[in-house]
Structure formats: structure tokens, C-alpha cells
Amino acid sequence: MKLLLTFSRKGRDDPGREPVIARVVKETGVLINVEKANIDSMAGEVLIDVPDGDADLIRRRLEEAGVNVRVMENAVVRDEEECVDCGACISICPQEVFSFDAEWRLCVNAERCVLCGKCIRACPHGALSQQG
């Protein structure tokens, strides 16, 4: 399961200055896969992938450490009314989230998405968006 972590780097309780993820891995023994990280002097946003059965535990531990945690069940969302099954998103996605079925209709495996945003910018019909 993918979890999107966000935190401010202002103030005393600054998860961005602490090895929070490493500490949670060490304390829980759960392996966390970091898929994307944007951290600057003001804030941080990190996308992690954890085993489904451990997601509640990891979420709790991170929240206790001051991290805002959002479960990303469908990271990228397709508006079926707008999509014309052109396939532009298939070639641009580095994670192979998109494919055609036997009838050339678009299939979306959103679990693989790492929120790079390429498909959202590339879709000629504005049919793709990030989970709000």
C-alpha cells in the first residue's frame, strides 16, 4: 500500500531533520520502499510503499512522529467520460500503470503509480488527475 507522507520543516518538532523513516523501519522491522521524495528547507513530501498488512502500524508510528500520512489507494484517477482510449498515457508512464485490454480499452493499475505527474500533463483530454 502506498502512503504519502508530508511534513513541515518549521519549528521544534521537525521530522525532516530526524531519520523518521529509518527509525520506524528499525523499530518495527517492516521494510519500507521509498518511491519518491521531495524535501526542501520548508517542507517534505515522501511517497512510500509498505506491505498492506503493516500499513496501519507504519501509519500510526509515523503520525506519532509528527508526519501527516495519507493512504493513496488510487494515486492516479481517470475520468472515464473524458478518456478516449488514445493510449498516450501508456507510452509515457515509467511504471506501466496503463495498458489496453483485448478490446483496446484503457486499463489502469493505479497501485504501481509513483505520482510523477507525467501522464496528467500528457493526456490530451485532461482525463487524468491525482487523488485529491
Ligand code: SF4
Ligand atoms: S492519455 Fe488520456 S485520453 Fe488518452 S488513453 Fe490515457 S487517459 Fe485516456
Ligand code: SF4
Ligand atoms: S503519475 Fe507517473 S507513475 Fe503515476 S500513472 Fe502517471 S505517469 Fe505513471
